[in-house]
Amino acid sequence: MRTIACLAAGGVAIALPFFVGPYGHYLLCMAVIYAMVALSLGLLLGVAGQISIGHAGFWAIGAYTSAILVTKVGVPFILTLLVSGLFAGVAGLLVALPALRVQGHYLAIATLGFSLVIVHVLYEWDGLTGGRQGMFVPRPSIFGYELMSDFSAYFLLLAILAVTLLLVVNLRRSLGGLSLNAMRLSDIAAQVCGVNRATTTMFVFALSAAITGVSGAFYGAVLGQLSTDSFTLVVSLGFLTMVIVGGLHSVVGALLGGLFLAYSPEFLRAFEEWQMFIYGALLVGFMHLLPDGLASLPRRALRLVRRRDA
């Protein structure tokens, strides 16, 4: 049953771009890019219970690392994905250090502070990043072939998403995933059971940041340009909103969250100035009314039907 659902979802994902135009391809690319961030944030927040309002910072590190390596050093795009993940992952390790001491609101503020610092450094370092003007980024490429259209880039993205999905699902189903869940539910009991809180927190922060970094590398390449405006607090809040709206505790929720964040600007365009407000309202609304997000709707509907039958 589960296998069939996965195959069906994969089939839909492959078939979708054949039914939409170039702008649709662009939106699909963004949905996959966001879905990767949602997967990483779901792991951090939904599984391990560690908050981050700084994921735009890891995203920026990934985006600029890849763009600079491609344009200034001539490294092939595919290889820059690894380096972007690595750099963002190391940044994740550093951000995990305050998480060893503080939790909750304080951790939220620490991660927020980190992303503000990162973005400011990128802004000031204009020799490398183009600073205020930003920089142009070449299209994603693989083995020397430039993926000129978003149509072709989408399939590369889909492949990378599939790999990420596999890693995340493997982890969530393992004893390591169980340990992360345990740490979220009772810090003290997890430690009594032998979970090393320090290394576990650092690992999950690094992994989450690395995945977000790879996503960032694609973001710059698909967009074709980078400026620090793309990595503001609003973006981090958008990330947080998408994982809550999609569903914090499942990978399906992460995928739905990616779709939500990619398509929401289409609906919110008329309310540009209200974007923060709408994200905030959605966050609060979903946490109160549908805490497990859109991913829990089928289960809820099923329960409703059963109750009516009974």
Place this chain on the structure above:
Amino acid sequence: MPDALAVQGLSMSFSGLKAVDDLSFRVAQGSVCGLIGPNGAGKSTILNCLTRITTPDAGHVEALGFDLLAEPIHRLPERGVMRTFQNLELFTDLSAVDNVAMGCAARLRAGWTAELLGLPASRRATRAAYATADAALAELGLSEIRDRRVADLPFGTQKQVELARALVAEPRLLMMDEPAAGMNHTESTELGRVIRRLGAEHGITILLVEHDMGLVMSACDRIIVVVQGRLIAEGTPQEIRANHKVIEAYLGEGEA
């Protein structure tokens, strides 16, 4: 018999109030030792010091031949030390079997890399942990509630799940903080049997903090009595029952 636990001069104060005051005692290997005392005597603080939840102001603790106070909390299970909690520290949102499997997850895990890649080693480890958990649940007669969310279970059953979680860690020294709280008479009698069996058959040394005097008197080889953080008596259940200082300390509490 060598000692599984040797506590020397343990002291701990909270803002000037001495919760544990120069406490020394020994627990022989394979024995069941009761730790009793009126409410507020410092029993839970003692247990927290002995399981690295809190760090005492002074004292030395040797457990199973190693310096216990030099180890971080998460290293205790691999050293053979495990505990249960008075007010439960379960993973409330997880099923009973998930909770119990956590007791041996750290020991059996294949490591982050194998887990991310979904290598056979990781899958084997998961299967082994759940098989161990199922066996422990069966031994305590809890197989029926295997897939139930622990938060939905009665308090007494949750206590048993916590005990199962501690047991799958294969401890050699187990500290239990009021395991019978919330249990009815039948359940606590059964618990007494389980505790005796752990000591006799598996050679597990047990330090038992408990208010249920029937359980303490029937399950323990020796009992130590603590009042206001100080040791006032030590001996076999018969000796403790006849000890004047103990009777005095418990006056008004009904039992003893």
